[in-house]
Amino acid sequence: MTTSRVDQTPGRKRGAGGTALTLLAWLIGITMFFPIFWVVMTALKTEQTAFSMTPTFIFSPTLESFRSALAQGSGYWHYAINSVITAFGSTLVGLALAIPAAYAMAFYPSRRTDFTLVWMVSTKFIPAVGVLIPVFLVYRSLGLLDTRLGLTMLFTSMNLPIMVWMVYSYFRDIPVDIVEAASIDGASTTQTMFRVILPLALPGLASTGLLALILAWNESFWSLTMTDYHAATLAVYTASFKSGEGLFWARLSAASVLTIAPIVVLGWFAQRQMVRGLTFGAVK
Amino acid sequence: MSAPPANASPKRRAPTKRLMAPSVLFLLVWMIVPLAMTLYYSFQDYNLMMPDMRGFAGGLSYELLFTDPVFWDALLNTLLLVATCLLVTVVAGLALALLFNRTFVGRGIARTLAISPFFVMPVVTGLIWKYMLLDPVYGLFSWVMRSVGLEPVQWLSSYPLLSVVMMISWEWTPFALLILLTGLQSLPEDQLEAVRLDGANRWQEFRHIVLPHLGQVLYVVIMLESIFFLTSFAEIYATTSGGPGTATTNLPYYIYLGAFFQYDIGLSSAAAIGAVVLANIFAIFLIRFVAGNLNAGSQR
Numbered sequence: 001m002t003t004s005r006v007d008q009t010p011g012r013k014r015g016a017g018g019t020a021l022t023l024l025a026w027l028i029g030i031t032m033f034f035p036i037f038w039v040v041m042t043a044l045k046t047e048q049t050a051f052s053m054t055p056t057f058i059f060s061p062t063l064e065s066f067r068s069a070l071a072q073g074s075g076y077w078h079y080a081i082n083s084v085i086t087a088f089g090s091t092l093v094g095l096a097l098a099i100p101a102a103y104a105m106a107f108y109p110s111r112r113t114d115f116t117l118v119w120m121v122s123t124k125f126i127p128a129v130g131v132l133i134p135v136f137l138v139y140r141s142l143g144l145l146d147t148r149l150g151l152t153m154l155f156t157s158m159n160l161p162i163m164v165w166m167v168y169s170y171f172r173d174i175p176v177d178i179v180e181a182a183s184i185d186g187a188s189t190t191q192t193m194f195r196v197i198l199p200l201a202l203p204g205l206a207s208t209g210l211l212a213l214i215l216a217w218n219e220s221f222w223s224l225t226m227t228d229y230h231a232a233t234l235a236v237y238t239a240s241f242k243s244g245e246g247l248f249w250a251r252l253s254a255a256s257v258l259t260i261a262p263i264v265v266l267g268w269f270a271q272r273q274m275v276r277g278l279t280f281g282a283v284k
Numbered sequence: 285m286s287a288p289p290a291n292a293s294p295k296r297r298a299p300t301k302r303l304m305a306p307s308v309l310f311l312l313v314w315m316i317v318p319l320a321m322t323l324y325y326s327f328q329d330y331n332l333m334m335p336d337m338r339g340f341a342g343g344l345s346y347e348l349l350f351t352d353p354v355f356w357d358a359l360l361n362t363l364l365l366v367a368t369c370l371l372v373t374v375v376a377g378l379a380l381a382l383l384f385n386r387t388f389v390g391r392g393i394a395r396t397l398a399i400s401p402f403f404v405m406p407v408v409t410g411l412i413w414k415y416m417l418l419d420p421v422y423g424l425f426s427w428v429m430r431s432v433g434l435e436p437v438q439w440l441s442s443y444p445l446l447s448v449v450m451m452i453s454w455e456w457t458p459f460a461l462l463i464l465l466t467g468l469q470s471l472p473e474d475q476l477e478a479v480r481l482d483g484a485n486r487w488q489e490f491r492h493i494v495l496p497h498l499g500q501v502l503y504v505v506i507m508l509e510s511i512f513f514l515t516s517f518a519e520i521y522a523t524t525s526g527g528p529g530t531a532t533t534n535l536p537y538y539i540y541l542g543a544f545f546q547y548d549i550g551l552s553s554a555a556a557i558g559a560v561v562l563a564n565i566f567a568i569f570l571i572r573f574v575a576g577n578l579n580a581g582s583q584r
Contacts, residue, residue, distance in 0.1 A: 018388070022388040024383060025384055025391070026390070028398060029394035029395065029396075029397035029398040032399075032458070033397035038417075038424065039416065051422055053422055053426075053427065054427060055427055100303035101303060101307035104304050114575065118575045120311060121571065121574055122571045123316070125511055125563055125567035127563045129517075129535070129536045129539045129556050130319055130559055130563070131314075131319055131322060133553050134317075136543070138318070138321075156310070157310065164307055189303075218403070218406065221518060235407045238411060238522075242523075252415065259408055260405055263403055263405070264400055267403030271396075271462060274402075275466045278459075279463060279508065280574045281577060283463050283500075283501050
């Protein structure tokens with residue numbers, strides 16, 4: 001090590017251009033975020049100020065649009081509740097399925113383990129349109145169309161490969177000796193899993209759940225094709241603004257804010273898990 | 285089941301099959317069985333409008349598909365969309381990752397702002413862009429163009445595919461940024477140090493150290509994004525509905541229209557098989573890569 005300054009500035013030396021690059025980075029960050037900021041601003045305007053040829057930055061904020069957005073269609077809450085139930089439901093079902101599978105693969109690996117894991121990951125790469133038609137027809141004959149149960153299961157199938165992989169990778173960080181020690185002490189598989197391993201892997205399981213929640217909440221393809229009213233999620237609610245309603249910009253913005261705010265904020269906390277989960281560990 | 289006796293062998297077999305069965309069964313039922321059914325339907329003459337006239341059709345659906353000009357439009361649009369979005373997101377993502385790999389005041393906040401678009405629901409992205417940014421009269425883009433003395437553009441009708449590319453790129457550049465940045469941060473500092481001592485300039489440093497190190501990461505980003513871009517749907521659904529004409533109809537939207545508006549199960553299934561094959565071209569490389577990584581780490 002030559003100087004300690006190098007340690008503080010990984011990647012780049014500080015120079016005259018440093019300030020310019022810093023400003024550029026900030027400028028780009030703000031530009032990327034601007035559409036989101038703009039939607040929040042528009043949501044706080046009246047329809048008249050929202051709909052003007054010259055954008056207004058100074059105005060007296062009003063919650064009027066939020067009030068009318070909440071009443072849109074059969075009301076924001078109908079869709080929000082469906083989103084919450086399907087997103088949380090699919091996350092819980094996904095964890096319940098993924099934990100035992102990942103446990104077996106991480107602590108009792110066999111020659112077939114890698115194959116099973118890779119097969120599971122590969123199902124993630126079947127495009128949803130590839131299974132759309134049979135799923136629709138089978139759901140129609142089973143009465144699962146436009147039901148929360150049907151949608152929850154589709155979200156689960158979409159996230160399960162990622163969840164198994166993530167839980168597996170967190171379990172692999174736990175030394176296998178712990179499981180062997182527990183079984184020498186006479187603990188059953190269930191006991192070892194619940195009393196020893198799950199507490200140790202809790203942060204990893206929470207990350208996995210968070211990622212699954214974000215992906216399920218933002219899922220639009222299945223919601224738009226499989227639901228209509230009863231199980232319709234916020235994706236369907238927001239999409240209902242796409243035609244004539246789109247003329248009410250303040251209300252459209254308020255609806256958008258209500259739909260994306262919780263997940264964008266959660267996403268800020270899940271940046272690292274996102275990388276780990278979506279790249280299947282190929283990037284660390 | 286009763287607990288095994290305390291003196292059981294420590295290496296005794298856990299009920300691994302029963303632990304894995306639920307996940308395996310679930311994926312079989314929800315992914316593999318429907319996929320097989322799609323393949324089956326693609327050889328059937330099956331229209332929901334005439335449910336009684338069903339039967340084996342051989343390769344008829346594929347013949348109809350390959351002679352349907354809209355299918356070729358959709359295929360071309362899909363490939364254009366994937367290629368353009370890849371180019372934009374990977375180049376911009378790499379530039380941003382290099383920019384955000386420096387330490388500077390408020391880096392965490394600036395980076396968080398830059399990656400936020402990735403967490404916006406695609407339907408909302410579509411609507412924000414369609415109205416508030418791209419509206420030819422009231423949109424922000426038009427205001428900016430008028431301010432600098434240019435004629436505002438009818439984005440969605442004059443440049444529909446470009447508009448969709450802009451939306452998808454806004455959402456996915458953060459993804460490339462996030463993953464490439466993670467890759468950059470694992471770059472061993474001593475390697476950089478060594479070439480700097482040898483008097484390498486920044487370009488040489490980037491060309492000979494950073495880029496080779498990022499090779500794998502770039503590969504993963506390109507493969508993953510290709511698969512996601514192939515299946516873009518919500519942005520198109522919320523904005524152009526595949527139009528004007530077929531200008532923004534991609535393969536997923538073509539299949540959606542065929543199944544839900546023309547009720548043609550046979551033809552749409554054939555197109556769906558096409559989409560699966562296309563996705564697999566990318567997925568095979570990615571899966572091999574993931575599998576290679578697994579084996580590398582199997583000694584524990």
